[in-house]
Amino acid sequence: MARLKTTHDVFSAIGEPKRRVLIEQLVLKEMSVNELVDVVKWPQPVVSKHLSVLKQVRIVTERRQGRFRLYRIQPEELRPIQEWMHQFEKFWGGSMDQLDAYLNNLQERDSDEQS
Amino acid sequence: MARLKTTHDVFSAIGEPKRRVLIEQLVLKEMSVNELVDVVKWPQPVVSKHLSVLKQVRIVTERRQGRFRLYRIQPEELRPIQEWMHQFEKFWGGSMDQLDAYLNNLQERDSDEQS
DNA sequence: TCAATATATTCTCATATAGGCATATAAAAT
DNA sequence: ATTTTATATGCCTATATGAGAATATATTGA
Numbered sequence A, B: 001m002a003r004l005k006t007t008h009d010v011f012s013a014i015g016e017p018k019r020r021v022l023i024e025q026l027v028l029k030e031m032s033v034n035e036l037v038d039v040v041k042w043p044q045p046v047v048s049k050h051l052s053v054l055k056q057v058r059i060v061t062e063r064r065q066g067r068f069r070l071y072r073i074q075p076e077e078l079r080p081i082q083e084w085m086h087q088f089e090k091f092w093g094g095s096m097d098q099l100d101a102y103l104n105n106l107q108e109r110d111s112d113e114q115s
Numbered sequence C: 001t002c003a004a005t006a007t008a009t010t011c012t013c014a015t016a017t018a019g020g021c022a023t024a025t026a027a028a029a030t
Numbered sequence D: 001a002t003t004t005t006a007t008a009t010g011c012c013t014a015t016a017t018g019a020g021a022a023t024a025t026a027t028t029g030a
Helices: A017-027 A031-040 A043-058 A075-089 A097-114 B019-030 B033-040 B044-056 B076-088 B097-114
Strands: A061-066 A068-073 B060-065 B068-073
Touching: A017 A031, A017 A043, A017 A068, A017 B076, A031 A068, A043 A061, A043 A068, A043 B033, A075 B019, A075 B076, A097 B076, B019 B044, B019 B068, B033 B044, B033 B068, B044 B060, B044 B068
Parallel strands: none
Antiparallel strands: A061 A068, B060 B068
């Protein structure tokens, strides 16, 4: 037949670049729709519609507070993606890049505390 | 205006479930089109078309060998996704699941060597 | 050369949106 | 009650594209 709905699949949901931008903002902090509009500079309905998709796939939740609707990320819902990515890790740089990065980070933090 | 092409974006490319299935197979080993058809049981043109998209975004490369075309995964191309996912790791299970797993692994290997 | 095999391409159709615009809804403030 | 503020919805259009069917292309073999 034709294409399939992206609105019920986490993988497709993050396939849309604007939705990734919204996610990147909401990772930083819970925000209202107009706060997001201020940041991304898209028309409010565009933001609301993408949020609606993200809400349907449960990547975000909505919390009402007076006139505002506060959107918050639900990182657990993105786990399937992380898990799907595991299958590639064995190909990557000695297979332990992330660990290296993390250890380096720890070291840097240690030095910071000592200084 | 309207939607954007997925054919030039790694994130959108893996948004399509059938393409993820093909990737999952090609991670295991380089395969020809008909080998893939045998595995997934879809019409050959369907497989070829999805491979074409994956080739355009460079997730796979094609190598000709006689009448066959062997497709091989290019894991580096999926790195941007892995990197994008990093931003969520701090939310997950003590924030250091993967590291914990790795350290445990190291320890086990140490014990093995000692035994 | 001709047939067989392996794969890509073209054409068509159905459908899923992304975004624009206008408007509806809902809560708060006056 | 009326207005203002915050957000969602509905309608419309353009376009992307997944899949089916038929066909084209390319390579090997007889």
